[in-house]
Amino acid sequence: MKKTRLVSLPNLKEAAKRNPEEKSLVEKVDSKPTSFLVSWGQGKTFCIRTYGCQANVRDSEILRGYLLALGMKEQEEFLGADLILFNTCAIRENAENHLYGELGRAKEAYEKNPETIIGVCGCVMQEEFAVKYILHHFPFVSLIFGTNNLTNFYSLLDDCLEHNENIVDVRSNSDLVPEGLPEGSQARESKVTAFVNIMYGCNKFCTYCIVPFTRGRERSRKAEDILAEVNCLKEQGYKQVTLLGQNVDAYGKDFGDDYAFASLLEKVAQTGIERVRFVTPYPSDFRVEVFDVMAKYKNIMPFLHLPIQSGSNSVLKRMNRRYTREQYLEIVHQLRERLPDVFLSTDIIVGFPNETDEEFEETLSLVREVRYDAAYTFIFSPRPGTPAYFMKDKTPMEVKHKRFDALKALIDEQATARANEFVGKDVEVLFEKVSEKDPSRISGYDPHNKLVHVKGDASLIGQIRKVHITESHTYSLLGELMDED
Ligand code: 5AD
Numbered sequence: 001m002k003k004t005r006l007v008s009l010p011n012l013k014e015a016a017k018r019n020p021e022e023k024s025l026v027e028k029v030d031s032k033p034t035s036f037l038v039s040w041g042q043g044k045t046f047c048i049r050t051y052g053c054q055a056n057v058r059d060s061e062i063l064r065g066y067l068l069a070l071g072m073k074e075q076e077e078f079l080g081a082d083l084i085l086f087n088t089c090a091i092r093e094n095a096e097n098h099l100y101g102e103l104g105r106a107k108e109a110y111e112k113n114p115e116t117i118i119g120v121c122g123c124v125m126q127e128e129f130a131v132k133y134i135l136h137h138f139p140f141v142s143l144i145f146g147t148n149n150l151t152n153f154y155s156l157l158d159d160c161l162e163h164n165e166n167i168v169d170v171r172s173n174s175d176l177v178p179e180g181l182p183e184g185s186q187a188r189e190s191k192v193t194a195f196v197n198i199m200y201g202c203n204k205f206c207t208y209c210i211v212p213f214t215r216g217r218e219r220s221r222k223a224e225d226i227l228a229e230v231n232c233l234k235e236q237g238y239k240q241v242t243l244l245g246q247n248v249d250a251y252g253k254d255f256g257d258d259y260a261f262a263s264l265l266e267k268v269a270q271t272g273i274e275r276v277r278f279v280t281p282y283p284s285d286f287r288v289e290v291f292d293v294m295a296k297y298k299n300i301m302p303f304l305h306l307p308i309q310s311g312s313n314s315v316l317k318r319m320n321r322r323y324t325r326e327q328y329l330e331i332v333h334q335l336r337e338r339l340p341d342v343f344l345s346t347d348i349i350v351g352f353p354n355e356t357d358e359e360f361e362e363t364l365s366l367v368r369e370v371r372y373d374a375a376y377t378f379i380f381s382p383r384p385g386t387p388a389y390f391m392k393d394k395t396p397m398e399v400k401h402k403r404f405d406a407l408k409a410l411i412d413e414q415a416t417a418r419a420n421e422f423v424g425k426d427v428e429v430l431f432e433k434v435s436e437k438d439p440s441r442i443s444g445y446d447p448h449n450k451l452v453h454v455k456g457d458a459s460l461i462g463q464i465r466k467v468h469i470t471e472s473h474t475y476s477l478l479g480e481l482m483d484e485d
């Protein structure tokens with residue numbers, strides 16, 4: 001068995017530290033590989049498994065960029081790959097359990113070829129108990145690194161290979177904003193739509209959420225770096241950018257500018273890229289100026305994902321969400337006043353510790369009042385290290401499941417009704433990929449983020465075309481391609 005070098009171990013307490021006075025610093029990344037790595041990489045293969053949210057998808061694209069630059073080729077299946085990376089998600093327990101199942105399978109790959117480099121990175125690696133668990137149960141894992149280590153990936157890989165040792169390097173907190181990470185459309189998942197990080201981390205500390213511990217404090221990229229990336233994507237033929245942040249309306253607060261997101265959004269729209277989207281805003285930080293910008297530019301899509309989490313003020317308080325039901329409804333009102341055609345989706349957690357029937361009823365009544373077009377619903381999952389993990393919870397799991405089903409039924413009913421309103425209408429669809437279920441169909445999204453399928457082939461990918469909607473399902477629409485004008 002190889003030796004394990006512990007460069008740094010994660011520490012959730014350290015990760016939770018707030019440094020309000022400290023400004024974030026740009027870290028220029030030198031992403032040039034050593035000649036040793038280049039000769040090692042030639043002709044070798046890699047496989048990346050990504051779990052979780054868009055931030056992880058984007059991180060995996062950066063890792064893919066590093067590996068492609070070594071002359072490596074990507075493969076879908078991890079058995080037989082020379083390097084396997086698991087980019088993990090810690091948001092709920094089941095995502096973590098899934099990882100341990102996959103690592104069990106990866107053991108097979110290692111036993112077939114002990115030269116295989118198996119790496120685990122991402123949010124789960126920011127948790128000390130998870131790293132200890134992996135070191136104990138999966139000793140064949142050669143590389144463990146965290147969300148703040150994307151910048152030194154080459155040196156980790158180099159050390160692991162040259163010295164033939166397992167490396168653990170997880171930085172708990174970072175004030176750094178990396179620039180100069182591997183770029184290039186080759187490494188991106190799509191050639192049509194792209195994620196652009198505008199900020200990293202979260203300062204909100206909702207009591208159920210592990211993200212502020214795994215992703216560190218809020219730090220924003222400079223507007224000029226973001227705009228350069230968007231312009232470059234536009235030149236490469238990208239049709240859509242989605243601006244990413246855990247809490248995009250906090251963009252620029254670390255520079256002391258509370259209105260920076262509205263101004264950044266406007267500048268991104270002015271680049272003229274066909275479609276602009278963004279995720280995720282935090283309700284009470286939202287400025288109406290953002291809605292004004294959305295209303296002013298046609299290339300900002302009329303769609304907003306605005307997480308509510310619960311319709312009950314007492315639950316919101318226990319969650320440390322810094323708004324009330326009434327304030328949230330007022331924001332929705334202000335939004336719809338400016339953008340009557342906007343589509344709205346949300347996140348809701350059911351079964352937060354000691355949620356009562358009455359409190360849950362308030363969530364149902366809020367959902368009825370807002371009439372969402374889509375909603376992502378989750379049963380509360382206790383995350384070790386977060387305050388809610390330590391709350392004594394008397395609500396039986398059975399009750400939580402019943403509530404979850406009732407909420408899901410209401411949301412599906414509303415979404416179906418809203419989707420029905422599309423039938424007979426013409427919408428503009430940006431085609432992204434051939435349908436996995438039926439290869440004679442091609443799929444894309446309309447401006448409201450509605451998934452649309454039509455008969456067609458891959459030549460439509462990247463085109464924005466008018467589609468006449470003929471049939472609706474709860475979360476997708478079917479239509480016919482219209483002739484170009
Ligand atoms: N349990 C269940 N759902 C959670 N989310 C975040 N943390 C938890 C948790 N511990 C949900 C929230 C968030 C979404 C990304 O995941 O609804 O908005």
Ligand code: SF4
Pocket residue numbers: 202203204205206209210211212246247282
């Ligand atoms: Fe988690 Fe709350 Fe931050 Fe969202 S705003 S990432 S739910 S702590």
